Amino acid sequence: MPTFDLRPLPAGQVELHDARRKRRWIVDLEQFEIGVTSVTTAQYAQLMGTGQTGCQEPLVDINWLEAIKFCNAASMNDGLVPAYIIDAGAVTWQTNASGYRLPTEAEWEYACRAGTTGPQYGPLDDIGWTANDKVENPKEVGQKLPNAFGLHDTLGNVWEWCWDLLDPARYGEYRSFRGGGFADKSWSVRASTRRGGAPEMSHPDLGLRMARGALDGAQAAQGWSAEADSKRGKITGMLPSGWTPRRY
Numbered sequence: 744m745p746t747f748d749l750r751p752l753p754a755g756q757v758e759l760h761d762a763r764r765k766r767r768w769i770v771d772l773e774q775f776e777i778g779v780t781s782v783t784t785a786q787y788a789q790l791m792g793t794g795q796t797g798c799q800e801p802l803v804d805i806n807w808l809e810a811i812k813f814c815n816a817a818s819m820n821d822g823l824v825p826a827y828i829i830d831a832g833a834v835t836w837q838t839n840a841s842g843y844r845l846p847t848e849a850e851w852e853y854a855c856r857a858g859t860t861g862p863q864y865g866p867l868d869d870i871g872w873t874a875n876d877k878v879e880n881p882k883e884v885g886q887k888l889p890n891a892f893g894l895h896d897t898l899g900n901v902w903e904w905c906w907d908l909l910d911p912a913r914y915g916e917y918r919s920f921r922g923g924g925f926a927d928k929s930w931s932v933r934a935s936t937r938r939g940g941a942p943e944m945s946h947p948d949l950g951l952r953m954a955r956g957a958l959d960g961a962q963a964a965q966g967w968s969a970e971a972d973s974k975r976g977k978i979t980g981m982l983p984s985g986w987t988p989r990r991y
Contacts, residue, residue: 744820745786747843749776749955750893757853759966760935770849770966775956777846777854780884780895781903782813782951790816799883801901801950807918807942808832810845810904810951817953818842832942836906838964839957845906846954848937849966851921855898855934857891862933863898864890871899872925873932881925881948898932899923901950907967909939911976917941924948 754774760767784798787805791813805813811834815825818841826844828835836844846854857864868875869888885895897903902920909917917939923932925948940946962969 745789745817747782747786747817747821747953748779749953750779751776752854752892755853757849757856757966759849759852770853772849772853772965773956773958775846775850775954775965777850777894777954778952779889779893780952781901782953783884787813790820800881801884801896803881803901803947803950804945805904805950806945807904807940808834809945813951814843814845814953823955836964838960838962841955841957843953843955845904845951847965847967848905848907848919848921850954851897851903851905851952852934854892854894855890855922857894859891859934862935864934867898867929867932871896871923871932873899873923874926874928876925878925881950897922897952898934899927900925901948902938902946904949904951908972908975909937911972912978914939920949 752775755772757770757772758767759770781801784800784802787793787802811827811829815827818825823842824840826837826840826842828837855864864870865888867873871887872878872882881901887895889895890897902924903922905919905921907919909919919937919939921937923936958964
């Protein structure tokens with residue numbers, strides 16, 4: 744069975760930025776753990792019983808719902824309380840559970856920045872696989888320099904799913920992913936860049952990095968809250984120019 748190397752990170756703060764709403768805010772974070780690397784194809788194969796058991800490239804072509812199920816499977820394998828309840832496709836995060844989970848966007852950005860404030864935590868060619876390297880597939884994890892927390896590939900190589908909704912007013916259930924991929928140009932591979940997709944969407948440069956950390960926030964924890972998601976999903980007043988909300 745696979746083992747997962749997670750690094751404990753201290754409590755701290757991170758500033759988040761919503762470019763569309765022209766808003767910045769500070770999130771206070773409790774201590775949590777996060778993967779030193781993205782989940783690899785080998786780790787997935789060993790746990791889920793698929794092929795390529797020795798492959799150290801990041802797992803890709805996994806959608807958000809599959810990532811959620813993988814986190815639960817890893818938790819049960821390690822005797823931890825699963826973080827997610829899945830009911831007919833609806834997912835509820837049990838924030839007080841001890842198991843593996845996807846990081847919130849605030850956790851992910853805090854982990855990526857590792858105390859830095861610029862767009863990247865070091866010279867991009869030294870820390871991440873991007874279009875500059877002219878590679879056609881993800882590279883083995885951990886080959887470029889880590890950040891100050893000892894985490895590899897938080898920028899470049901593959902994007903990584905997060906827990907949060909991207910923009911519920913516009914995109915409904917789309918979930919966010921962060922970090923940039925091996926085919927992305929440098930202007931896109933930044934600690935603050937946000938992308939997202941439907942929970943059933945997968946892509947050849949999109950994987951996951953697991954986190955852990957039991958919290959007492961019920962439906963609010965580490966920069967995320969169910970109440971805030973509900974408010975963000977409601978449109979009031981004039982819409983920004985060129986922006987059309989998704990209709991159901």
